[in-house]
Amino acid sequence: MYVAVKGGERAIENAHDWLAEERRGDPDVGELSLAQIREQLKLAVTRVMAEGSLYDPDLAALAIKQARGDLIEAIFLMRAYRTTLPRIGASLPVDTEEMICDRRISATFKDLPGGQVLGPTFDYTHRLLDFKLAAEGELPEAATSEARPEPVPHVTSFLDAEGLIQQERATDDVPRDITREPMAYPTDRSTRLQVLTRGDEGFILGLAYSTQRGYARNHAFVGELRIGTVPVEMEIPELGFAIEIGEVELTECESVNQFAGSKTEPPQFTRGYGLVMGAAERKAIAMALVDRALRWEELGEDNLGAPAQDEEFVLSHCDNIQATGFLEHIKLPHYVDFQAELELVRKLRSEAEANIATQEAAE
Amino acid sequence: MSDYNFAYLDEQTKRMIRRAILKGLAIPGYQVPFASREMPMPYGWGTGGVQVSAAVLMPDDVFKVIDQGADDTTNAVSIRKFFERTAEVAVTEATTEATVIQTRHRIPETPLTEGQVLVYQVPIPEPLRFLEPRETETRKMHSLEEYGLMHVKLYEDIARHGQIATSYAYPVKVEGRYVMDPSPIPKFDNPKMEMAAIQLFGAGREQRIYALPPYTKVVSLDFEDYPFEASKPDKACDLCGAEHSYLDEVITDDQGGRMFVCSDTDYCASRRAAGHRGALAAEDAA
Numbered sequence: 001m002y003v004a005v006k007g008g009e010r011a012i013e014n015a016h017d018w019l020a021e022e023r024r025g026d027p028d029v030g031e032l033s034l035a036q037i038r039e040q041l042k043l044a045v046t047r048v049m050a051e052g053s054l055y056d057p058d059l060a061a062l063a064i065k066q067a068r069g070d071l072i073e074a075i076f077l078m079r080a081y082r083t084t085l086p087r088i089g090a091s092l093p094v095d096t097e098e099m100i101c102d103r104r105i106s107a108t109f110k111d112l113p114g115g116q117v118l119g120p121t122f123d124y125t126h127r128l129l130d131f132k133l134a135a136e137g138e139l140p141e142a143a144t145s146e147a148r149p150e151p152v153p154h155v156t157s158f159l160d161a162e163g164l165i166q167q168e169r170a171t172d173d174v175p176r177d178i179t180r181e182p183m184a185y186p187t188d189r190s191t192r193l194q195v196l197t198r199g200d201e202g203f204i205l206g207l208a209y210s211t212q213r214g215y216a217r218n219h220a221f222v223g224e225l226r227i228g229t230v231p232v233e234m235e236i237p238e239l240g241f242a243i244e245i246g247e248v249e250l251t252e253c254e255s256v257n258q259f260a261g262s263k264t265e266p267p268q269f270t271r272g273y274g275l276v277m278g279a280a281e282r283k284a285i286a287m288a289l290v291d292r293a294l295r296w297e298e299l300g301e302d303n304l305g306a307p308a309q310d311e312e313f314v315l316s317h318c319d320n321i322q323a324t325g326f327l328e329h330i331k332l333p334h335y336v337d338f339q340a341e342l343e344l345v346r347k348l349r350s351e352a353e354a355n356i357a358t359q360e361a362a363e
Numbered sequence: 364m365s366d367y368n369f370a371y372l373d374e375q376t377k378r379m380i381r382r383a384i385l386k387g388l389a390i391p392g393y394q395v396p397f398a399s400r401e402m403p404m405p406y407g408w409g410t411g412g413v414q415v416s417a418a419v420l421m422p423d424d425v426f427k428v429i430d431q432g433a434d435d436t437t438n439a440v441s442i443r444k445f446f447e448r449t450a451e452v453a454v455t456e457a458t459t460e461a462t463v464i465q466t467r468h469r470i471p472e473t474p475l476t477e478g479q480v481l482v483y484q485v486p487i488p489e490p491l492r493f494l495e496p497r498e499t500e501t502r503k504m505h506s507l508e509e510y511g512l513m514h515v516k517l518y519e520d521i522a523r524h525g526q527i528a529t530s531y532a533y534p535v536k537v538e539g540r541y542v543m544d545p546s547p548i549p550k551f552d553n554p555k556m557e558m559a560a561i562q563l564f565g566a567g568r569e570q571r572i573y574a575l576p577p578y579t580k581v582v583s584l585d586f587e588d589y590p591f592e593a594s595k596p597d598k599a600c601d602l603c604g605a606e607h608s609y610l611d612e613v614i615t616d617d618q619g620g621r622m623f624v625c626s627d628t629d630y631c632a633s634r635r636a637a638g639h640r641g642a643l644a645a646e647d648a649a
Contacts, residue, residue, distance in 0.1 A: 008440040079401040084367065182396035182570040185499045312497055322568050325406030326486070332408065332438050335611050336431045336468045336626055340530035340549040342612065343596055348524050 023068050037061035046249075046278030047071055051320065052078025053179070053198040054085075055248050055277055072200075072320050079321050083179075092242055094230045096252050096275070097154060100147075101228035103281075106155045108221045108256055114152030119227060155224035156254050156271060165256065165269040166299070185312045192294055192315060193287075197276055199318030201283045207293075207308045207318075208286035216293045216306030220272060223256035227279050251276045253284040257292050270299055290314065370417040370450040376400055380418035380572070384563055387574035392537030393505075394488050399570040409442055411565030412465050412484035415572060419480055419563070420446065420463055425453045427461035432469035432609065432626035439467070456629050468531075470552040472608045472630040475560035477577060483546045485566035488573065490534045490544040510542050513584065521589055530594075536582045543573065543581075551595045551609045556581040598623040601643040603634035 024031065038045055038061040048060040052075045060078060067073035103119025106112055118124075132138060159165035175190040183191070196204060211218055229249050233242040253274040261267030272292025274284035293308035307313055317323060368374065383397035402410040420426065426446055430439035434456040442465060443454050455461050458473040467484040475481060487493075491501045494512045504510070513534060520528040533550035537543050545553060546564060556562065562575040575581065585591035599606045601622040608630055610623040622643055625631035635644070 008435045008437045009444075012437055012440060076401075076405065080403040083401045084371075084373075086373070179398070179400075181398050184396065185497075312499060316498075321401065322406045325408060325410075326568055327407070328405060329407030329486070332467075333431050333436050334468070334547075336549055336609070337531040337547045339596070339610070339612055339626075340551070340594075343594060344528060344530040347594075348526075348528070351525060 023066070032065055034058060034061040034065060037064050043279060044069075044071060044074075046280055047201060047283075048074045048078055050277040050280055050283065051075045051198050051200065052082065053277075054078045054082040072324050076321050076324070089234060091245070092233045092235060094232060094248070094250070096226065096230060096250065097152070099152065099226055099228040099230045099250070099252070101152055101226050102279075103228070104152055104224070104226040106222070106224045108155065108223050109158075112155060112158070114150060115148060117148075152226070154254065156256065159223075159256065159269060163268070165271060168271070183315065185315075187311060187315065189291075189295070189298075192311065193273065193275070193291060195315045195318060196274075196287045196290060199287075200320035200323070201280070201286070203318045203320070203323075204283060204286045204290055207314060208289035210306065211289050211293045211308045216296065216304050216309045218270075218272070218289070218292045219258040220255040220289050220292060221257070222285060222288075223254045223271070225251070225253045225281055225285065227251045227281060249278050251278065251280045251284040253281070253288040255285070255288040255292055270295070367449055369422070370420045370446065370452075371402075372400065372414065372417045376414075377418045380414055383572040384415065384418065384574060387563070387572050388561070388576050390541075391575050391579050392535075392541030392543040392573060394571040394573045396570055397572050399567045402567065404441065404445070406568035407486060408438060409465070409467060409484040410567030411569075411572070412467070412482050412567075413442060413445070413565075414567055415482045415563050415565035416446065416463060416465050417450075419482070420450050420452055422450070422452065424462045425455050425460055426450075427455050427458065427464045428466075429464065429469060429471070429627075429629075430467040431611070432471070433628040435628065457633075458627075458629050468547050468549075469609070469626060470548055470555045470558075472605075472625070472627040473633075474555075475558050477559045479560040481558075481560050481562045483548075483562065483564045485544070485546045485564045485569075485571070488544055488564065488566040488569050488571040490532075490542050505541060508540070510536075513542060517584060517586070521586070527585065527589060527591075533591075534584050536584060537575065538580050539582075542584070545581075549595070549609055550583065550591070551593045553581070553583045553591070554593050596623055599641060600625045600631060600634075601641040603631045603639045603644070604641040605631070605634055605639070 038057050041064065044064055045057050045060040048063055048071055049055050049057065052060065052063070059081065060074065063074035063077040064071070066077060101117055103121060104114060104117045106116065156165055160167065176188070178191060178194045227249070229247045231244045231247045234245050235242045255272040257270045257272060259267040259269050270292065272288035274287030274291065276284045276287065290308055293306070294311055294314065296303060296309050303309055380397060383395045387393065387395045399411065399414060402413055404410060404413065416426070426443065428434065428439040428443040430436040433439065446452055447454055458464065458471040461479065463480045463482065464471065465482040465484065470481065489498070489501050491504055491513065494516055495501050495504065504512070517527050520526065529550065531549045532544055532547040533553055535543050535545055535553060535556065545556060556575065557578065557580065559577050561577055564573045566572070583591040596610045596612065598610055600608060600610060602624050605625055608625045608627060611626045612621055612623055614621050
């Protein structure tokens with residue numbers, strides 16, 4: 001009694017309908033609006049934008065709703081959407097020196113021009129469940145003050161002025177675009193940073209943590225962490241000059257790492273860099289540490305064989321959309337290859353059993 | 364779906380993919396890097412094949428999709444629907460009527476003819492990957508034609524098991540030059556790769572395309588004293604009685620009962636339509 005594996009099409013449609021029903025949950029409970037997700041689950045929205053590499057809070061909120069809160073699924077929706085968008089052009093590089101900071105801290109200097117600004121951070125909260133939030137109607141209010149008028153220069157610029165930190169050379173090279181060109185190894189730093197900034201937060205975090213625990217330790221200080229908005233400018237050919245087309249929220253981390261020096265060069269600190277869309281400081285710090293670990297060759301360090309030093313390993317496995325797709329594809333039917341294996345194992349076993357039988361007969 | 368371009372991808376992207384395909388056809392078996400796009404289905408689920416199909420499909424094409432040889436497996440259904448929606452091409456289950464066939468893990472039993480295109484979905488395009496995980500190394504090995512490691516692996520199989528213990532994704536050498544992964548087709552299908560149709564291989568996640576022009580020489584690796592053997596279960600199809608088609612084993616009860624049926628559903632159905640009957644076909648015919 002062979003049951004033909006027909007009806008795949010119908011099964012798929014029914015599964016989709018059931019999924020839609022599950023997504024909505026209990027209809028007696030009010031439906032989530034995109035504005036609620038955007039405003040109250042902002043850090044989820046941020047992560048979906050950063051790893052989806054598309055800056056659009058409303059679309060990210062929609063993706064989260066559609067994905068039932070599965071953030072990797074939501075990131076996937078964003079990525080699939082962004083490939084269909086026309087490429088109008090590229091903005092000018094954003095200037096994070098001009099960032100309007102909600103948060104700006106340095107772990108290397110007690111005070112500094114621009115000041116330490118804690119901003120809306122979890123850092124010093126006690127992680128106690130706040131049961132008041134379970135009740136409705138709270139409307140918290142925070143104290144406000146005038147924005148500080150002075151500029152907020154990068155911390156590394158102070159070290160740079162003294163020659164204490166390795167310099168980053170500016171180039172006019174057009175960076176490669178990882179969404180338009182296939183990866184080729186060995187790669188360069190700008191390519192690595194592009195991959196890392198949209199890499200999986202958990203993966204990058206784990207790798208960064210491994211460097212802290214001694215797998216290519218590079219002894220990082222958070223030289224500076226800043227979160228805020230920067231204007232995005234674009235050169236309009238018809239106008240012949242750049243105009244501001246909007247602003248984006250970014251998180252930037254510059255790490256100050258162990259010094260390197262040689263007979264010819266006096267010791268200097270080195271740096272790692274993390275830049276992520278939205279408020280994503282865990283990711284930005286982790287990215288800076290991994291960036292620093294990947295720079296071993298350029299900075300004349302030894303390859304210790306640590307995972308975080310291995311460019312091909314890190315870059316080809318940090319993308320969660322690639323990873324989850326390939327991981328989950330093993331759910332697809334594999335009868336044909338399994339059948340081939342089944343035949344082979346049966347054949348090998350029967351030959352082995354025949355051999356054992358002949359040996360026993362000989363004894 | 365009028366918001367999307369014909370066959371989903373924009374024309375610039377299709378041009379980029381077509382260039383990679385042409386390069387692949389010019390250097391048979393060579394893996395051409397291409398800037399694979401995110402598709403609305405997951406990586407690992409045929410995005411490479413889908414991008415290649417999208418780049419070669421024309422409005423007059425007749426499209427067929429198989430997975431494990433069958434037209435009605437869930438992912439084949441999903442991919443076929445995708446192109447029905449985005450390209451509005453005619454679709455078919457008949458191998459002989461299709462102009463473009465996208466496949467996962469099988470080559471149809473009915474020989475393909477000139478003018479047909481067979482598009483393979485490829486998970487890991489690098490035949491040396493499980494011997495050497497680094498792309499930097501394997502590319503070097505291909506450029507130097509340094510395939511000793513693969514022969515050592517096959518030799519070790521023989522030393523350990525008495526025969527080459529690779530039953531699918533069995534490596535081939537193309538036109539005496541590149542060692543190529545035929546995608547996870549059973550080795551039973553390997554000899555079919557010398558065919559009249561164009562064969563295109565797309566690996567989306569791994570960003571590679573490779574190709575075989577019609578009538579390309581494709582040799583499965585082996586040794587003189589251990590020649591390659593295209594094996595399959597030593598049974599006939601229980602539905603159509605075919606003795607030379609690749610078979611799926613279907614478990615029919617919990618008493619060890621099983622039956623063997625053609626994995627190529629179109630082949631099996633056309634044989635039954637032509638009056639062929641297998642051992643268990645009685646109730647099916649009724």
